[in-house]
Amino acid sequence: MASFNNNSDNSLPESAVPEVVIQRLPLYVRVLTQFSSSGEEVISSEQLGTRLQMTPAQIRKDLSYFGRFGKQGRGYNISILEGKLRTILGLDRTWNAAVVGMGRLGRAVVSYPGFAPEGFNILAAFDANEEIVGQSISGLKVESISKLTQSVKDHDIKIGIVTVPIDHAQEVIDALVEAGIRSILNYAPLSPQVPEGVTVRGIDPVLSLQSMTYYIK
Amino acid sequence: MASFNNNSDNSLPESAVPEVVIQRLPLYVRVLTQFSSSGEEVISSEQLGTRLQMTPAQIRKDLSYFGRFGKQGRGYNISILEGKLRTILGLDRTWNAAVVGMGRLGRAVVSYPGFAPEGFNILAAFDANEEIVGQSISGLKVESISKLTQSVKDHDIKIGIVTVPIDHAQEVIDALVEAGIRSILNYAPLSPQVPEGVTVRGIDPVLSLQSMTYYIK
DNA sequence: GTTTGTGAAGGATTTCACAGCA
DNA sequence: TGCTGTGAAATCCTTCACAAAC
Numbered sequence: 001m002a003s004f005n006n007n008s009d010n011s012l013p014e015s016a017v018p019e020v021v022i023q024r025l026p027l028y029v030r031v032l033t034q035f036s037s038s039g040e041e042v043i044s045s046e047q048l049g050t051r052l053q054m055t056p057a058q059i060r061k062d063l064s065y066f067g068r069f070g071k072q073g074r075g076y077n078i079s080i081l082e083g084k085l086r087t088i089l090g091l092d093r094t095w096n097a098a099v100v101g102m103g104r105l106g107r108a109v110v111s112y113p114g115f116a117p118e119g120f121n122i123l124a125a126f127d128a129n130e131e132i133v134g135q136s137i138s139g140l141k142v143e144s145i146s147k148l149t150q151s152v153k154d155h156d157i158k159i160g161i162v163t164v165p166i167d168h169a170q171e172v173i174d175a176l177v178e179a180g181i182r183s184i185l186n187y188a189p190l191s192p193q194v195p196e197g198v199t200v201r202g203i204d205p206v207l208s209l210q211s212m213t214y215y216i217k
Numbered sequence: 218m219a220s221f222n223n224n225s226d227n228s229l230p231e232s233a234v235p236e237v238v239i240q241r242l243p244l245y246v247r248v249l250t251q252f253s254s255s256g257e258e259v260i261s262s263e264q265l266g267t268r269l270q271m272t273p274a275q276i277r278k279d280l281s282y283f284g285r286f287g288k289q290g291r292g293y294n295i296s297i298l299e300g301k302l303r304t305i306l307g308l309d310r311t312w313n314a315a316v317v318g319m320g321r322l323g324r325a326v327v328s329y330p331g332f333a334p335e336g337f338n339i340l341a342a343f344d345a346n347e348e349i350v351g352q353s354i355s356g357l358k359v360e361s362i363s364k365l366t367q368s369v370k371d372h373d374i375k376i377g378i379v380t381v382p383i384d385h386a387q388e389v390i391d392a393l394v395e396a397g398i399r400s401i402l403n404y405a406p407l408s409p410q411v412p413e414g415v416t417v418r419g420i421d422p423v424l425s426l427q428s429m430t431y432y433i434k
Numbered sequence: 435g436t437t438t439g440t441g442a443a444g445g446a447t448t449t450c451a452c453a454g455c456a
Numbered sequence: 457t458g459c460t461g462t463g464a465a466a467t468c469c470t471t472c473a474c475a476a477a478c
Contacts, residue, residue, distance in 0.1 A: 018468075018469070020468095020469075021469090022428050022431050022432075023424075023428045025427075025428065025431070026423075026424045026427035026428050027408065027424065029427065030406060030407070030408075030424070031408070034407070044436085044437065044438090045437075045438075046437080051408065052408050053408065053410070055470075055471065056437090056438095057470075057471050057472070057473095058469090058470060058471075060437090060438065060439060060440085061439085061440080061469090061470075061471085063438095063439090064438090064439055064440065068438080068439065069438095070437075070438050070439080071437080071438075071477080071478060072436075072437050072438045072439080072476070072477040072478050073435075073436045073437050073438075073477065073478040074436080074437070074438085074478065075436090075437065075438080076438090088431070089427055089428070089430055089431050089434070090430035090431055090433070090434030091427060091430060095426070095430060097426075104328070104329075104330075105329075108325045109422075111321070112321075112322075112422075113321075114406070114422075114423055115422075115423065115426075118423050118426075118427070120423070120426055158433055159426065159429070182432070182433055183426075183429040183430070183432070183433050185422060185425055185426060185429075189247060189331070190247070190251070191244065191247075191248070191268065191269050191270065193268075193270070199429050199432050199433075201425035201426075201428070201429060203420065203422055203425065205326075205329075205331075205332075205402060205420055206243075206331055206332065206335050206337070207243045207244065207247070208402055208418035208420065209312070209314075209332075209335075209337055209376065209400075209402060209418075210242075210243035210246065210306055210308060210335070211239050211240045211242065211243050211306070211418070212376070212400040212402075212416050212418060213306055213307035213308060213312060213400070214239050214242070214305070214306050214307055215239075215399070215400070215416050216307070216375055216399055216400050216416075217306070217307030235446070235447070237446090237447075238447090261458085261459065261460090262459080262460075263459080272448075272449065273459090273460095274448075274449055274450070274451095275447090275448060275449075277459090277460065277461065277462085278447090278448075278449085278461085278462080280460095280461090281460090281461055281462065285460080285461065286460095287459075287460050287461080288455085288456065288459080288460075289454070289455045289456050289458075289459050289460045289461080290455070290456045290457075290458045290459050290460080291456070291458080291459070291460085292458090292459065292460080293460090
């Protein structure tokens with residue numbers, strides 16, 4: 001990522017479907033959603049490819065890992081394909097998340113309006129600083145990190161979002177893993193160590209900038 | 218990826234070095250910086266690999282595209298390697314950037330303290346809304362988008378950061394390209410169309426979440 | 435006529451494995 | 457002895473090209 005950049009990926013479960021393919025599916029979902037709201041009914045791999053700047057063959061091959069969703073001579077029904085892909089990705093349900101680290105970044109994350117419409121609900125917020133614990137931020141009561149395991153269980157939290165400073169990131173990630181979390185979105189600028197079966201995706205705009213400068217230098 | 222996940226990459230300049238390799242170099246810089254501040258002098262590809270959860274062979278191969286930086290039997294001198302990689306990536310200088318879109322996200326970006334220490338200076342901020350234009354945000358006077366081309370020239374801006382809502386993102390990106398920008402960090406949830414020679418990196422935490430749910434579903 | 439789905443081919447990237455040097 | 461640098465091998469991923477379906 002490699003985006004884009006920037007994905008630490010730790011030995012995911014055995015599967016015939018390449019990891020890169022899985023990472024492209026959300027892209028397909030995104031354009032399909034945009035197309036469907038524009039009144040179109042059918043879309044070809046050619047049109048999808050134009051939108052995403054990739055080859056039609058790649059799109060067809062990616063989709064073929066999961067089934068036969070198109071009709072020869074016509075293309076793909078937009079809303080049906082979108083639905084299939086959402087089901088494949090597990091987006092036909094909602095997911096509960098917890099944010100750890102309620103400084104500047106954590107506050108921005110919990111108040112970001114883009115998660116809920118996509119089914120990602122932030123139900124808990126944690127911080128190590130006792131002055132912040134107890135505060136209410138965007139409707140969330142900040143809890144002590146010592147409550148993590150209990151809260152993960154109580155709220156059926158499946159996703160951890162790490163927004164602590166770098167020097168506490170690894171220990172927070174260890175705590176999340178300890179609490180049973182297997183999917184982590186990491187905003188701290190480090191590549192954390194995680195056991196097999198735990199997926200970490202990193203969000204670091206600086207890494208993205210640092211690889212772009214190579215091409216303009 | 219990238220990520221990673223999440224990188225639109227449009228036909229970069231001809232080069233012998235694979236794009237994936239370029240995207241990993243900032244990762245190496247990041248760990249080297251962390252190691253060097255810990256007093257160590259030398260590091261082996263094995264140690265780097267452990268930190269980054271990748272194979273030592275891959276690290277050695279990546280580095281070999283650019284030269285011979287190590288010493289057999291010892292490893293790599295941390296600060297020398299860091300310096301070499303920074304030079305390769307163009308990080309031995311500073312880069313000026315402009316943010317377009319001064320809503321919630323744009324404000325978070327200009328006030329993010331992680332860019333400047335890495336040499337990325339945000340020198341201009343733009344918005345289409347006349348009520349925001351003229352305001353001062355984090356020490357930046359917000360300008361009208363009509364001033365884009367002139368401002369890019371005046372400040373020697375090389376990087377555009379897009380934080381406008383999705384329905385204006387493509388036109389803003391067109392305007393940046395028109396103004397001569399060839400590197401764009403895009404926070405809007407769309408894969409923009411850009412001409413050859415322009416690099417776009419997307420930052421979209423939702424895409425990252427959507428590919429992780431596949432593995433926990 | 436158009437576009438899918440897919441084996442086969444081609445290309446790219448990763449890993450192996452070891453010669454060579456410190 | 458320990459670790460790099462690197463061709464060669466292995467693996468992974470993308471693209472081709474075309475039969476089949478509409």
